[in-house]
Amino acid sequence: MAEINSIHNSRVKEWSKLLIKKYRDQAKKFIVEEEHLIQEAQKAHCVDTILCLEEKKALFENDVVITASQEVLNKLSSHVSNCTCLAICNKKENKKESNRILLLDNIQDPGNLGTILRTAVSFNFQRIILSLDCCDVYNEKCIRSTQGALFLLDIRRCDLSNEILTLKKEGYTVVATALKNSQPLQHLEATEKMAFIFGNEGQGVKKELIDLADKCCKIEMHSFESLNVAVASAIIMYEFMEK
Amino acid sequence: MAEINSIHNSRVKEWSKLLIKKYRDQAKKFIVEEEHLIQEAQKAHCVDTILCLEEKKALFENDVVITASQEVLNKLSSHVSNCTCLAICNKKENKKESNRILLLDNIQDPGNLGTILRTAVSFNFQRIILSLDCCDVYNEKCIRSTQGALFLLDIRRCDLSNEILTLKKEGYTVVATALKNSQPLQHLEATEKMAFIFGNEGQGVKKELIDLADKCCKIEMHSFESLNVAVASAIIMYEFMEK
Known part of the structure; x- marks a missing residue:
């Protein structure tokens, strides 16, 4: 069983770069924290190396586990408080056919993006297309x-x-969410293949994308208020999940 | 126009305690940051004092504005980056009759709680009852x-x-959200007066509260996954808003 106790170790230095998006993109790797998430990464065969405190090593498969000091774990963690385990993971392509697709235009808050992905799994929207200016999926938050x-x-x-x-061209009905010139969600008919565009937290979907969509829809509200994008997308995914 | 430039000013010391829940509870005051939110607080007649940089003072009503130094604003702000304005606000009772009520049992994440309140306004759930162990509404996040x-x-x-x-007793149908022994949302019939109970992010609604409710419901999902509580409550509020 390997052991790393120094933050000056060359692998630790290399891994610590993964806290920055640019290096995650270059290395095609990212860091996952918390036991539950590391286990999910293991199920998906993404894990390259697990680093954990001596007392945690029994929790994981042996061959990829390295015992690390608290100092090393803290250097690689995004959290303020003490981290007890984390995994260095490989980005993996995960091609899926899906009749329900989300297109996300310039979502900036990593918490919103993560919540949208969590909801997408629950309602079987298996393909997610991010705009080039969306925040990074591999951000720890x-x-x-x-x-x-x-x-x-x-x-x-x-x-x-x-x-x-x-x-x-592939037969998807592409629906943009927009407040102006849009039909209420209740009037939108389901088709076999649907893709929904959701936009930036402040600006909404870019006009050029709205113009390309087949239809626009909005969620009816009691008063003219706004919804968080993770909330709006959840309501639409629930309404249009494949039965 | 008053001016405060020292963090040792006695009022600044008093206000800085409002960053802690215990003192917010005692003083029945709280701090609001960002122009947009201060303006909303003004509309609701909650504002006691506005503190802002010299260049921002034209944005607000004159009689409650105090010019403050960057150092003073930073001392009173929860943010890491420089704050340009904030308001000391009074907690106010805001009694409303509503046929749609949310009961929130031990919600711990202030971001989730805030998002739930935002959605509640949009779907006209005007009354929110928090359990004693819920996180604080007046938390900055x-x-x-x-x-x-x-x-x-x-x-x-x-x-x-x-x-x-x-x-x-008042005629509300009280519905708890739960995964076990619950009916799918689609089978739940709307009544004139409804109250929905949502639970803690990890544990859900406490069993003793489920036992007291009239009914239990769950949101149908494609696979057995879980939903964020702000997402789950939004779907249910959308489905059961008063038409």
Whole structure:
């Protein structure tokens, strides 16, 4: 059983870069904290290395576990309080066919993004397309909010305009959420293949994407108030999950 | 126009205690940050004093504004980055009659609580009853997540068991959300007066409260996954808002 106790260890230095998006992108790796999430990562065969305190090592498979000091774990953790275990994971493609797709345009809050992914698994929206300016799925706060859902989804990042055109050719009804010139959700008819576009927390969906969509819809509210994007997307996913 | 530039000013020392729940409870005051939220607090006639940088004072009514130094604002702010304005607000009772009520049992995350309150305003659930162990509504993160909704709602904190009995006597159908022994949401019939109980992020609604409710319901999901409590409550509020 390997052991790392120094924060000056060359592997620790390398791993600590994964706290920054740029290096996660380059290395195609990310860090997962908390037992429950590490177990989900193991089920998805993403785990490269597990680092944990001596007293935690019995919890995980032996061959990838390295015992680490509290100091090493704290250096690699995004949390303020003491971390007892974490896993270095490989990003993995997870291609899925799905009749329900989410397109996320410039979502900025990692907590919102994570909650959306968690809800997507529950309502069987298996494919998620992120705009290039969306926040990072592999951000620690996002991963935590997913509760492990990110390991179960087909998540891609690309130009949404092109993607909308492709989806329309493939027979998807592409629906943008917007407050103006949109029909109430209750009047929207379900089709076999549907893709929904949700927008930035402040600005909503970009006009150029709204123009490309087949339809626009809005959630009816009692008073003119606004909904959090994770809440709005959940209501729509619930209403349009495949029966 | 008054001016405060020293963090040793006695009023600043007094206000800084409002960062802690115990003192907010004692003083019946709380702090609101960000222009938008201060304006919402002004509309609700909650504002006692506004503190802001010299360049921001034109934004607010004159008689309650005190110019403050950056150092003073930072001392009173929960944020890491520089705060330009904040308001000391009075807690106010805001009694409302409502045919739709939420009972929140031991919600611990202030972001979740704030998002639930924001959604409640949109779907006209005007009365919110918090259990005694719920996190504080006047926590800065919660206030921010409400987007100002907390100024529009009747929010009380009390023992939920007693409250459920009272609501039943008043003719409310009290529905607990639970995974076991519960009927799918789609089978739940709307009544004139409804109250829904949502539970803690990890444990759900306490058994003793489930036992007191008239009915239990659950949200149908594709696979056995879990939903964030702000998401689950939003789906149910959308489905059962008064038409």
